[in-house]
Amino acid sequence: MVYLDNAATTPMNREVAERIQEAMQKYFANSGTPYRIGLDAKRLIEKSTESIAEHLQIPSSHRILFTSGGTESNNLFIKGLCFPDKKTAFLGLEHPSVTESLAFFKQFGNDPLSLLSFQVEGRLDLNSIVTIKENRVKLLCLSHVNNELGTVNDPLQVISALEKESPQTKLFLDGVQAIGKIVLNPDMWKGLAGYSISGHKIHGPKGIGLLIYDSRLVLNPQMHGGKQQFGVRSGTLPLPLIMGLETAVKHAVVCAEQTQKHLENLCHHLVHGLKILQEQLPELNIRFNSLIGNNVTHQSPGMVNFSFPPVEGEVVLHHLEQKNIFVGLGSACSAQSKEPSKILMGLGLSEEQARCSLRISFSENNTLEDVDQFLEAFGVAYQALYPTFLQKA
Amino acid sequence: MTERKTVLVRYDEIGLKGKNRKYFEKCLLKNIKRELSCSDDIIYRSPRGRIFLDIPSSFAPECKARLKFVPGIASFSIGVSMAPDFEAISALSVQWIEPKLVSTGSMKFCVRTRRSAKSFPQTSPEVNFEVGSRIMKQLSSKGLTVNINEAEYILEIEIGRLETVVFDNREPGLPGLPVGSSGNVLCLLSGGIDSPVSAYMMACRGCRVHFVFFDNQPFLGRGGYDKVLSLAKKINRFQTRGTLFVVPFQDMQSAIRDHCNEENRVVLYRRMMYRIAGEIADRYNFMALITGESLGQVASQTLENLAAVSCVTPLSVFRPLIGMNKESIINKAIEIGTYETSIEPQPDCCSVFMPKNPVTRSKIPFLERDEQKIPWEELRDAALARMEIIKVDDL
Numbered sequence: 001m002v003y004l005d006n007a008a009t010t011p012m013n014r015e016v017a018e019r020i021q022e023a024m025q026k027y028f029a030n031s032g033t034p035y036r037i038g039l040d041a042k043r044l045i046e047k048s049t050e051s052i053a054e055h056l057q058i059p060s061s062h063r064i065l066f067t068s069g070g071t072e073s074n075n076l077f078i079k080g081l082c083f084p085d086k087k088t089a090f091l092g093l094e095h096p097s098v099t100e101s102l103a104f105f106k107q108f109g110n111d112p113l114s115l116l117s118f119q120v121e122g123r124l125d126l127n128s129i130v131t132i133k134e135n136r137v138k139l140l141c142l143s144h145v146n147n148e149l150g151t152v153n154d155p156l157q158v159i160s161a162l163e164k165e166s167p168q169t170k171l172f173l174d175g176v177q178a179i180g181k182i183v184l185n186p187d188m189w190k191g192l193a194g195y196s197i198s199g200h201k202i203h204g205p206k207g208i209g210l211l212i213y214d215s216r217l218v219l220n221p222q223m224h225g226g227k228q229q230f231g232v233r234s235g236t237l238p239l240p241l242i243m244g245l246e247t248a249v250k251h252a253v254v255c256a257e258q259t260q261k262h263l264e265n266l267c268h269h270l271v272h273g274l275k276i277l278q279e280q281l282p283e284l285n286i287r288f289n290s291l292i293g294n295n296v297t298h299q300s301p302g303m304v305n306f307s308f309p310p311v312e313g314e315v316v317l318h319h320l321e322q323k324n325i326f327v328g329l330g331s332a333c334s335a336q337s338k339e340p341s342k343i344l345m346g347l348g349l350s351e352e353q354a355r356c357s358l359r360i361s362f363s364e365n366n367t368l369e370d371v372d373q374f375l376e377a378f379g380v381a382y383q384a385l386y387p388t389f390l391q392k393a
Numbered sequence: 394m395t396e397r398k399t400v401l402v403r404y405d406e407i408g409l410k411g412k413n414r415k416y417f418e419k420c421l422l423k424n425i426k427r428e429l430s431c432s433d434d435i436i437y438r439s440p441r442g443r444i445f446l447d448i449p450s451s452f453a454p455e456c457k458a459r460l461k462f463v464p465g466i467a468s469f470s471i472g473v474s475m476a477p478d479f480e481a482i483s484a485l486s487v488q489w490i491e492p493k494l495v496s497t498g499s500m501k502f503c504v505r506t507r508r509s510a511k512s513f514p515q516t517s518p519e520v521n522f523e524v525g526s527r528i529m530k531q532l533s534s535k536g537l538t539v540n541i542n543e544a545e546y547i548l549e550i551e552i553g554r555l556e557t558v559v560f561d562n563r564e565p566g567l568p569g570l571p572v573g574s575s576g577n578v579l580c581l582l583s584g585g586i587d588s589p590v591s592a593y594m595m596a597c598r599g600c601r602v603h604f605v606f607f608d609n610q611p612f613l614g615r616g617g618y619d620k621v622l623s624l625a626k627k628i629n630r631f632q633t634r635g636t637l638f639v640v641p642f643q644d645m646q647s648a649i650r651d652h653c654n655e656e657n658r659v660v661l662y663r664r665m666m667y668r669i670a671g672e673i674a675d676r677y678n679f680m681a682l683i684t685g686e687s688l689g690q691v692a693s694q695t696l697e698n699l700a701a702v703s704c705v706t707p708l709s710v711f712r713p714l715i716g717m718n719k720e721s722i723i724n725k726a727i728e729i730g731t732y733e734t735s736i737e738p739q740p741d742c743c744s745v746f747m748p749k750n751p752v753t754r755s756k757i758p759f760l761e762r763d764e765q766k767i768p769w770e771e772l773r774d775a776a777l778a779r780m781e782i783i784k785v786d787d788l
Contacts, residue, residue: 312745315612322611388647388745 002370005328006201007147007177007303007361013203013251016244020205023240031237032228041239048246052210055253056179057186063215065233066208066242070176071097073196073211076233077172080219081193082139084108089137089169091124092116093343095147098174102141113137116346121291122151123298126161133166139193140169145177148331148343148359150290150303152182157297159191170194170217176201176209180252180363181302182260193217197249199241203363204248208241259364263301264294266362266371270304273375281379283386284308289330289344289357305330307349307357310389311382316358319381325374330357398453399474399558400446401551402460405467405568418444420599421465421571427633428459440553442509447474457564462631464597465571470549472560477513477552479520482559483527486548489561490528493546494535501540504528505547510554520550570599572632577601578711579674580683581666582637584620584739587685587714589628589731590722594713595683596632603635603679604628604785605670607642616739622788623734629785631729638673639781642666645772646746653763655748659693660755661763662746663702669773671706673780681709687722688715697754704757 003011023044029037031045049064058064067073074097082088088102092114102112113135118128124142132140140162142153155173162169170193178184180202189195194213200206211233213219225234252259271292278284287307291299308316313329320327331340331354340354349357360374402425407417422439429435429446432455436447448456453471460469475481494500506520515523525539528548551558580592582604592602606621618639629635642665649661670682686694693702703710714722726732 314614315745318611318614321614388651 002325002366002373004360004362004366004370004374005326006363006366007150007359008328009200009206010180010203010363011365012200012205012244013248015251016204016247019247020240020244023243027239031239032226045237045239045242048242051246052249055250056184056212057189058212059189061214061216062189062192062212063230065211065213065229066237066245067196067211067233068207069200069209070095070174070196070198071209073198073209074098074174075101076219076222077194077196077211077213078102078139078141079104079222080232081170081172081217082110083220085110086138087113087136088139088141089113089115089132089135090141091119091143091153093119093122093146093149093346094141094143095174095176096341098141098143099342119346121298122146122149122289122343122347124153124158126157129161129165132162132169137166137169139172141172142174143177144173144175144195145181145300145303146343147174147177148289148341149305149347150177150300150361152178152296152298152300154297155188155192156185159188163191170214177300177303179249180256180259181263181300182296183256184253199245199248202248202252205241205244208238208245210245255364260296260301262364263362264296266366266368267301267304268294269368269371270360270375273371274306274378277375277379281383283390284379284382287349287353289347289349302363303359303361305344305357305359307344307353308382309352309356311385312355312389313357314355315385316378316381319385320374320377323373323377325377327374328359328361330359331355396450397474398448398450398471399556399560400448400453400456400460400469400471401558401560402444402446402469402566403467404442404444405465405566406570407465417465417571417574420574421463424463424465424571424573425460428463429456431455431459438555440509440555443551443553445474445556445558461564461567463571464567464569464599464631465574466566467568468563468566470558470560470563472549472558472562474556474558477557479523479527482524482550482557483531485559486524486528486561487531489548490532490537490546491535494532494537497536499536499538500545501538501543502528502546502548503539503541503544504550506550506552508552510552512554513552520552524548524550567597567631569597572596572599573601575599577603577677577679578681578683579603579605579638579670579677579679581670581685582606582621582624583685584617584624584735585685586726586732586735587687587690587722589624589685589735590725590729591683591685591711591713592628593631593725593729593731595711596628600681600683601632601634602628602683603638603677605638605640605666605673607666607669608639609643609646610641612643612646612745620734620737620739622783624731625783625785626788627729627731627734629788633786635785636677637783637785639783640669640673640776641779642776645769645776648767648769648772649763650746652766654759656750656752657755657760657763658746658748659751660698660701660760663693663698664705664760664764665769665773667702667705667710668769669776671708672773672777674708681711682706683711683713685714686712687717687719690719692751692753695753698752701755701757701760 029041031041078101115128118125172194175195176198197210199208219232289305331344344354438445504521504525506517508517578600580602582588596602604625625637
């Protein structure tokens with residue numbers, strides 16, 4: 001099997017799975033109870049939390065909360081901080097868990113400011129900061145790495161621009177697609193109000209994520225109950241998942257440089273291969289929606305999104321599936337809708353270009369042979385399908 | 394000995410049958426036995442007009458839930474079999490009524506007797522009076538009153554030749570005819586909202602419904618296939634022993650798309666589906682095709698287009714939803730539990746295979762001319778050769 005949809009999820013590392021299994025059998029006690037086995041569980045959670053903080057170099061000014069994943073982290077921070085009337089802004093190319101959380105405020109007369117007119121190649125143009133200031137934006141929400149394109153909003157650049165031009169605006173980054181793919185610079189923490197991470201995107205377990213946020217901020221809880229985790233996120237803590245996540249974070253950080261380099265090789269090989277394919281097949285016209293080049297402050301090497309009208313991405317995807325090759329749609333329909341997502345359309349692509357696209361996303365497990373297999377199968381599928389779609393066009 | 398209960402099952406339309414009534418009764422009894430085969434401690438009796446099940450009390454809740462999946466039952470009651478002894482009946486009734494009375498403070502009640510054993514010395518009104526007055530003697534001081542027309546609690550007594558059953562509940566069953574009494578039919582199942590409802594409706598008319606699905610893999614993913622598996626399983630719950638035929642349709646669809654007139658495509662796809670379904674029906678002796686079409690709902694469901702597809706097969710084509718509007722179909726789908734599955738998003742091939750302007754009043758000679766452009770017999774046989782056959786019970 002060739003798995004090239006690592007932005008959707010990643011296979012769990014064996015080490016992670018083993019640690020979870022062990023914890024599930026050994027440590028069942030509720031970490032909120034006062035007796036010994038409960039306190040043991042609590043101690044293990046504290047240890048994992050410390051280890052995560054240490055590996056990510058999170059300063060003591062920031063708090064780490066365990067959530068059910070990226071979606072919850074994004075909801076909790078945005079709604080917890082800005083509900084109902086704090087002014088927010090976003091680029092317009094974020095994951096639905098960000099855009100929909102912001103859209104939720106509309107019913108209270110608080111329209112989030114879209115900066116889509118300031119997007120350049122999928123990234124925020126920092127000339128927008130003036131507008132952000134004029135609109136007295138309290139929170140700017142961005143993807144660190146865009147979930148469909150892999151384009152990067154460099155935290156340090158955004159932070160320094162905000163500090164200079166609009167110091168009252170705080171920055172929240174959805175970091176779900178960043179960690180494990182690109183090296184995180186720990187200098188970013190002090191300028192960040194909040195940051196989200198998901199376990200299953202870094203070979204960890206599903207059902208757990210992190211919200212890392214400036215502990216001076218008051219977040220209104222979205223989940224009420226036993227007041228666990230400072231009362232901000234109630235619910236018995238899932239010790240096995242936390243230990244699994246710790247292992248995954250540790251691995252991601254320790255291997256970060258090596259992984260980034262490996263992904264750069266894969267990415268370069270893919271782009272090069274697609275260009276050659278394009279030369280060989282006169283009917284194939286590729287438009288790269290991701291940025292091409294080796295600048296990780298602009299583009300994650302873990303993702304390549306490209307369009308190839310008139311052949312539809314979803315149909316190619318199923319043809320590749322027949323060959324046991326699994327890729328992502330360039331414009332993922334959200335689970336409930338068949339419309340192409342707003343991201344590629346937001347870049348200015350036509351609906352056809354958006355539909356006729358794929359997203360290849362790598363992990364450290366992929367090899368150059370995987371890319372070769374994909375390129376070959378893609379070429380075959382494209383040639384087979386082209387006549388059918390040509391007639392339609 | 395474990396405590397026992399008696400379930401009294403009332404037929405629906407079988408009650409109207411004449412000489413062949415026995416056949417329908419046998420069918421229903423067989424279906425009930427199959428549905429309740431999870432328990433081996435049930436005694437079945439079927440005197441005229443009724444089916445009695447003697448079950449362990451502990452099985453009553455499960456029995457109640459399971460009987461609701463057996464078409465052909467007007468209603469059923471779970472009660473107790475006993476001798477037609479007024480004292481004993483009253484004593485038991487007091488036990489049933491008293492706790493309810495205590496919690497409400499007052500209650501209107503009545504006794505209704507049905508006497509199929511005419512040899513029994515008292516008439517039904519006399520039994521009502523005898524039992525009712527005994528109960529009143531004990532409970533009137535606690536707030537029980539008799540009210541025949543607005544009773545909040547109805548105690549029922551059925552006095553038969555062999556046994557007398559006392560009960561205080563009536564559960565609605567699934568009306569219609571017992572599955573299998575009408576024969577086997579084949580339903581074209583799409584994964585949408587309508588076709589599962591039409592299959593269910595035919596199961597309630599005594600048909601054992603089998604299913605055929607036209608699959609678009611690898612053009613589309615396995616999503617549609619999985620959905621149909623799940624729908625077939627849900628409908629099969631009402632009948633058991635259904636078969637699902639999955640026919641690879643991609644090559645046929647591509648051939649039509651590439652060689653025939655664009656506006657005719659949809660009707661041509663459907664004519665081929667009907668032909669293939671007809672072949673399957675012939676092989677397995679299914680007696681009719683069932684579809685979820687509703688007149689005028691979409692372009693392919695106009696009178697002209699329905700006629701243009703029906704004429705390719707000599708089989709009867711039944712469309713139980715033909716006169717229903719979308720809302721009533723949706724309500725039915727919710728009721729039978731297929732709606733949630735049907736509305737799961739499923740990739741469709743609209744953008745590739747559907748014409749921009751599909752014909753609404755197709756002309757059969759034009760369709761036939763289009764069909765001459767493709768080797769459809771070959772494509773049909775190839776699809777049938779690669780057909781997957783799934784026993785829905787095994788899913």
